[in-house]
Amino acid sequence: MIDVLVVGGGISGLAFAWKAATAGRQVVLLESSPRVGGCIYSHSSKDGFWFEMGAHTVYNSYGGFLEMGNATGACETLVQRGPARSQFGLLRDGAVAWLTPPKVLLHLGWLEAAARFPFNVFRSKEGQTVASHFSRLLGPKNFAQILSPFFAAVPSQSADLFPAAGPGSLFKKRPRRKEIPRSFGFHGGLQTVCTATSKVTHLSVHTDSAAMTVARNSDGWQVRTHDGRVYSAPLLAIATPASVTPALVDGALPGLANAIRKVETVAVESVGVVLPRDRCWMPECAFVVPTDDLFFSMVTRDPFPDPDRRAFTFHFRPGISREKKRKRIVEVLRLRHEDLPSTLENAVTLPSATVDHAHKVAEIEKHIPDSLALVGNYFEGLAIEDCVGRAFAEWNRVGSTVPLLED
Numbered sequence: 001m002i003d004v005l006v007v008g009g010g011i012s013g014l015a016f017a018w019k020a021a022t023a024g025r026q027v028v029l030l031e032s033s034p035r036v037g038g039c040i041y042s043h044s045s046k047d048g049f050w051f052e053m054g055a056h057t058v059y060n061s062y063g064g065f066l067e068m069g070n071a072t073g074a075c076e077t078l079v080q081r082g083p084a085r086s087q088f089g090l091l092r093d094g095a096v097a098w099l100t101p102p103k104v105l106l107h108l109g110w111l112e113a114a115a116r117f118p119f120n121v122f123r124s125k126e127g128q129t130v131a132s133h134f135s136r137l138l139g140p141k142n143f144a145q146i147l148s149p150f151f152a153a154v155p156s157q158s159a160d161l162f163p164a165a166g167p168g169s170l171f172k173k174r175p176r177r178k179e180i181p182r183s184f185g186f187h188g189g190l191q192t193v194c195t196a197t198s199k200v201t202h203l204s205v206h207t208d209s210a211a212m213t214v215a216r217n218s219d220g221w222q223v224r225t226h227d228g229r230v231y232s233a234p235l236l237a238i239a240t241p242a243s244v245t246p247a248l249v250d251g252a253l254p255g256l257a258n259a260i261r262k263v264e265t266v267a268v269e270s271v272g273v274v275l276p277r278d279r280c281w282m283p284e285c286a287f288v289v290p291t292d293d294l295f296f297s298m299v300t301r302d303p304f305p306d307p308d309r310r311a312f313t314f315h316f317r318p319g320i321s322r323e324k325k326r327k328r329i330v331e332v333l334r335l336r337h338e339d340l341p342s343t344l345e346n347a348v349t350l351p352s353a354t355v356d357h358a359h360k361v362a363e364i365e366k367h368i369p370d371s372l373a374l375v376g377n378y379f380e381g382l383a384i385e386d387c388v389g390r391a392f393a394e395w396n397r398v399g400s401t402v403p404l405l406e407d
């Protein structure tokens with residue numbers, strides 16, 4: 001018998017499943033792809049060389065994520081990021097300026113910033129977009145030329161119209177765990193935490209199992225998968241992306257489906273390439289951010305250096321042909337076309353929060369019934385810790401609806 005059924009095996013679904021399983025419930029998680037992790041995707045070759053195709057950086061302020069890592073044993077493989085973590089490139093007009101966090105400030109137009117900063121520094125971010133808030137603070141030219149490309153690298157899309165504060169914003173203050181390095185990784189990549197979580201007691205993960213429909217019955221919920229299997233449970237958690245969830249719940253909860261549809265989403269198309277170290281011209285760095293290019297960022301594995309190989313993952317705008325992507329990779333990495341090895345490709349969708357995101361979330365919340373948990377990166381924000389926080393809060397809200405048999 002299943003107590004809790006979870007659909008979607010990214011960090012949101014795994015965090016919810018982990019909470020339910022550690023509270024003694026029998027949990028089944030359905031994941032459409034062959035692996036868990038979703039946007040967390042550490043690709044590993046047969047000899048163990050790994051690199052991040054998706055999310056890459058976690059911080060000591062990610063308390064919930066660290067709690068999962070500790071409890072599942074993943075934190076035993078925690079590794080500190082090396083010096084390349086604080087080197088990055090700004091690619092403009094074919095040239096890369098190599099920067100460290102304080103050097104970025106030297107690229108600001110100081111006259112423009114000084115004319116605005118003192119008058120706006122204490123003004124509220126409420127109701128402001130990222131563009132309006134930072135343009136007011138440092139000037140529109142500084143925002144467009146320096147800040148906008150760096151902010152776009154975070155959600156792999158323009159962040160100009162994201163809210164500057166509240167649900168959906170990129171900026172959150174969370175308490176730091178000082179005994180852990182400020183930013184860190186895991187041997188094998190962030191995927192290590194997802195894989196370890198998928199193996200906890202009371203949790204059974206079914207990969208290659210795409211949920212197609214969700215229905216309600218007198219005992220709770222029924223989920224039908226692409227191959228005709230039917231799963232039933234009194235409590236259901238839906239942890240699929242905002243681009244997928246409306247179609248899943250439309251039959252059972254049309255109001256909820258319509259509310260989620262109001263959240264805009266974009267595709268992120270990532271291409272990863274591994275090169276022998278002696279073929280790389282680029283100094284070691286954490287990432288390169290271009291101004292106005294086919295890609296939003298190129299993230300490296302250099303903070304976890306390997307003696308022989310380096311890896312580069314380009315996060316492209318959607319809809320660009322494979323040939324154009326490869327041509328741009330060859331240019332940035334300064335390779336001959338015939339020297340570009342085979343690449344790895346992945347596509348996901350992310351929400352595009354807008355300044356009224358809090359209203360959209362409130363509307364969604366109104367339509368969630370008591371025996372359904374709805375988790376994902378379209379509530380608090382898209383950071384891994386936002387997803388974990390939402391999953392934990394949802395478990396606290398609905399967990400008691402499936403009492404332990406011995407209760």
Ligand SMILES: Cc1cc2nc3c(=O)[nH]c(=O)nc-3n(C[C@H](O)[C@H](O)[C@H](O)COP(=O)(O)OP(=O)(O)OC[C@H]3O[C@@H](n4cnc5c(N)ncnc54)[C@H](O)[C@@H]3O)c2cc1C
Pocket residue numbers: 007008009010011012013030031032033036037038039040053054055056057058154156209210211212239240241244268270315348349350375376377381382383384385387
């Ligand atoms: C390129 C990139 C870089 C990022 N970098 C960072 C970073 O450095 N730090 C950070 O904190 N955050 C980062 N993020 C954001 C963060 O990784 C994501 O917001 C978060 O991992 C999303 O988790 P999720 O579980 O909500 O969704 P997802 O990861 O999208 O998981 C949803 C899961 O549902 C599955 N699914 C879909 N349809 C079905 C179905 N019908 N049936 C069953 N399963 C289904 C999918 O296969 C997927 O596994 C990054 C995101 C991207 C794309």
